[in-house]
Amino acid sequence: MYSTPWMSDIVVGTMRWGAWGANFSTTQYEQMIEASFELGFTTFDHADIYGDHTTEADFGAALKLHSGWREQMEIVTKCGILRVCENKPAYRYKAYDSSLEHILKSVDDSLKALNTDYIDVLLLHRPDLLMDVEEVGEAFEILHSSGKVTSFGVSNFSASQVNMLQKTVPIGCHQLEVSTKRLDAFTDGTLDQCISDGLVPMAWSPLGGGSLPESVDVILEELSKEFDTTPHVIALSWLMKHPAGILPIVGTTNQVHLSDAKRALSIALNREQWYQVYQAASGTILP
Numbered sequence: 533m534y535s536t537p538w539m540s541d542i543v544v545g546t547m548r549w550g551a552w553g554a555n556f557s558t559t560q561y562e563q564m565i566e567a568s569f570e571l572g573f574t575t576f577d578h579a580d581i582y583g584d585h586t587t588e589a590d591f592g593a594a595l596k597l598h599s600g601w602r603e604q605m606e607i608v609t610k611c612g613i614l615r616v617c618e619n620k621p622a623y624r625y626k627a628y629d630s631s632l633e634h635i636l637k638s639v640d641d642s643l644k645a646l647n648t649d650y651i652d653v654l655l656l657h658r659p660d661l662l663m664d665v666e667e668v669g670e671a672f673e674i675l676h677s678s679g680k681v682t683s684f685g686v687s688n689f690s691a692s693q694v695n696m697l698q699k700t701v702p703i704g705c706h707q708l709e710v711s712t713k714r715l716d717a718f719t720d721g722t723l724d725q726c727i728s729d730g731l732v733p734m735a736w737s738p739l740g741g742g743s744l745p746e747s748v749d750v751i752l753e754e755l756s757k758e759f760d761t762t763p764h765v766i767a768l769s770w771l772m773k774h775p776a777g778i779l780p781i782v783g784t785t786n787q788v789h790l791s792d793a794k795r796a797l798s799i800a801l802n803r804e805q806w807y808q809v810y811q812a813a814s815g816t817i818l819p
């Protein structure tokens with residue numbers, strides 16, 4: 533049977549570690565992984581496309597230097613976007629591809645790059661409007677029975693797209709953009725579905741990619757004083773208050789910011805505080 537593997541309460545995002553951001557050396561990858569372990573953040577989020585198909589391999593080079601690390605971590609990665617870049621000369625136009633052939637090839641490439649023989653969670657990165665759910669089901673069955681992938685999930689799907697795919701694939705998690713900058717998931721049915729169907733929700737860009745809306749500045753500042761912390765920490769604890777059990781994927785490249793994120797786990801906002809932030813973020817007053 534498929535099961536959703538355990539994931540840490542805070543997931544560590546790698547998108548900005550390589551060519552799409554900090555351009556870390558292998559030593560810096562090792563340092564960030566080590567710092568994450570020390571904080572108890574053992575789940576790392578990847579995608580085949582990060583760094584134009586280079587970040588998985590950069591991470592894998594660090595992993596190769598530490599024989600015991602792989603068993604101590606959970607690796608999430610994604611497939612399904614054909615992104616036009618120098619490293620993929622065969623792609624001429626951006627497209628989504630959830631064909632059996634593409635998924636299997638993509639996983640083999642990710643395993644090789646990451647220097648591992650299994651992926652804990654494989655996500656379809658974006659909904660492919662041409663998706664054949666039977667074909668995706670077949671691909672996932674092959675990957676699971678060969679031991680290459682432990683469990684499956686999706687990212688950026690609508691609730692109805694998740695319903696459709698659940699007919700052939702046991703989906704364990706849904707990675708969504710959720711933050712004070714992006715509120716849709718609270719009301720579009722996707723977080724409700726995570727609760728009703730037992731999916732683990734992960735929030736990407738939980739700090740709005742580094743820029744939260746100005747409308748929440750005052751209330752985040754006020755609450756940060758009350759809890760003796762930073763506005764960023766309050767923004768993370770605000771997400772974690774939701775009953776779906778949202779796991780924020782922190783995108784920092786800075787060890788101090790990484791360790792700040794841990795403080796969010798010990799802050800419990802009350803309903804009034806939560807709704808104050810929600811109203812400031814949405815620019816609406818509760819009816």
Ligand SMILES: NC(=O)c1ccc[n+]([C@@H]2O[C@H](COP(=O)([O-])OP(=O)(O)OC[C@H]3O[C@@H](n4cnc5c(N)ncnc54)[C@H](OP(=O)(O)O)[C@@H]3O)[C@@H](O)[C@H]2O)c1
Pocket residue numbers: 544545546547548577578657687688707708735736737738739740741742743764765781782783784785786789792
């Ligand atoms: N599924 C998808 O479609 C999708 C899309 C995008 C991203 N993702 C995943 O989500 C992860 C997170 O996304 P993200 O990087 O946009 O997340 P984010 O955490 O919202 O944004 C990261 C940015 O915020 C800054 N930041 C973080 N903590 C800070 C703090 N305490 N004080 C000041 N600045 C702070 C970082 O700068 P510093 O580095 O200086 O801290 C960085 O520039 C990615 O790594 C990736 O794994 C998934």
